[in-house]
Amino acid sequence: xxxxxxxxxxxxxxxxxxxxxxxxxxxxxxxxxxxxxxxxxxxxxxxxxxxxxxxxxxxxxxxxxxxxxxxxxxxxxxxxxxxxxxxxxxxxxxxxxxxxxxxxxxxxxxx
Amino acid sequence: xxxxxxxxxxxxxxxxxxxxxxxxxxxxxxxxxxxxxxxxxxxxxxxxxxxxxxxxxxxxxxxxxxxxxxxxxxxxxxxxxxxxxxxxxxxxxxxxxxxxxxxxxxxxxxxxxxxxxxxxxxxxxxxxxxxxxxxxxxxxxxxxxxxxxxxxxxxxxxxxxxxxxxxxxxxxxxxxxxxxxxxxxxxxxxxxxxxxxxxxxxxxxxxxxxxxxxxxxxxxxxxxx
Numbered sequence: 001x002x003x004x005x006x007x008x009x010x011x012x013x014x015x016x017x018x019x020x021x022x023x024x025x026x027x028x029x030x031x032x033x034x035x036x037x038x039x040x041x042x043x044x045x046x047x048x049x050x051x052x053x054x055x056x057x058x059x060x061x062x063x064x065x066x067x068x069x070x071x072x073x074x075x076x077x078x079x080x081x082x083x084x085x086x087x088x089x090x091x092x093x094x095x096x097x098x099x100x101x102x103x104x105x106x107x108x109x110x111x
Numbered sequence: 112x113x114x115x116x117x118x119x120x121x122x123x124x125x126x127x128x129x130x131x132x133x134x135x136x137x138x139x140x141x142x143x144x145x146x147x148x149x150x151x152x153x154x155x156x157x158x159x160x161x162x163x164x165x166x167x168x169x170x171x172x173x174x175x176x177x178x179x180x181x182x183x184x185x186x187x188x189x190x191x192x193x194x195x196x197x198x199x200x201x202x203x204x205x206x207x208x209x210x211x212x213x214x215x216x217x218x219x220x221x222x223x224x225x226x227x228x229x230x231x232x233x234x235x236x237x238x239x240x241x242x243x244x245x246x247x248x249x250x251x252x253x254x255x256x257x258x259x260x261x262x263x264x265x266x267x268x269x270x271x272x273x274x275x276x277x278x279x280x281x282x283x284x285x286x287x288x289x290x291x292x293x294x295x296x297x298x299x300x301x302x303x304x305x306x307x308x309x310x311x312x313x314x315x316x317x318x319x320x321x322x323x324x325x326x327x328x329x330x331x332x333x334x335x336x
Contacts, residue, residue: 096281099173100169100177102170103147103168103181104181104184104185107166
């Protein structure tokens with residue numbers, strides 16, 4: 001096993017343990033837990049058995065495994081950015097509503 | 112002519128002008144004035160209060176759209192006037208135009224929109240005029256409505272309009288959202304000519320060209336998501 005593979009294993013073990021901890025303290029639900037576990041497991045398997053990416057690529061009609069990893073990596077990143085945007089937008093709206101309601105309540109109390 | 116009405120002024124860092132604007136409104140007999148101070152860092156609130164307005168304080172700055180929504184919902188919940196006229200804090204709007212709004216029949220019209228392009232624009236820079244015209248074309252395409260001025264803050268909301276329109280866009284893009292809400296809620300609207308006075312102060316406080324591009328991008332993004 002190469003040094004890079006060992007480093008990836010350590011990082012994945014750490015992030016996977018954080019996912020499990022967050023699931024146990026109910027910070028994330030079943031859906032998110034399964035999604036992240038799938039992501040970390042896939043990275044882990046491909047790090048330990050890199051030739052598998054070539055097998056998957058060829059099965060999907062792509063020559064190199066790195067191409068298919070890059071392709072799926074980009075899709076996952078875009079999806080995560082979209083989710084973050086939706087979440088930020090929702091937080092922003094809630095903050096505006098909270099600010100507005102608090103301001104109106106304070107104004108009424110002062111009167 | 113309507114007697115039960117309120118003037119709503121969203122304000123952010125307007126300590127230089129707000130007292131003048133409020134006093135001018137009062138001198139013309141418009142005494143029901145609500146200023147929503149949108150988390151200003153200066154003495155906007157004190158100046159407005161001393162001039163004779165009621166003031167709601169936003170704890171933090173959230174933008175003009177948020178300030179308008181706070182004011183509209185507060186007046187709707189507590190005063191229920193026949194109409195609410197929104198007025199700029201920087202002295203761009205002409206107090207003598209207010210009776211034109213009050214003379215409208217709010218049993219037939221839900222919202223009255225001021226239009227500088229039906230009326231007069233004093234000292235408008237050519238670049239601002241081009242940008243505003245492009246904004247009109249853009250908003251008309253996006254909302255499917257035909258208006259002559261889409262980003263004018265001088266409006267009068269009748270009861271149905273202020274109860275049904277919910278402004279969720281906290282920044283300047285709320286102007287496009289109001290037009291979209293008019294279409295979505297099938298509100299009866301009318302444009303009337305108004306005068307806008309451009310001064311160095313109002314141009315300094317107003318939107319930059321980049322700001323208009325940002326608004327357009329936000330509107331497109333909101334449509335897509």
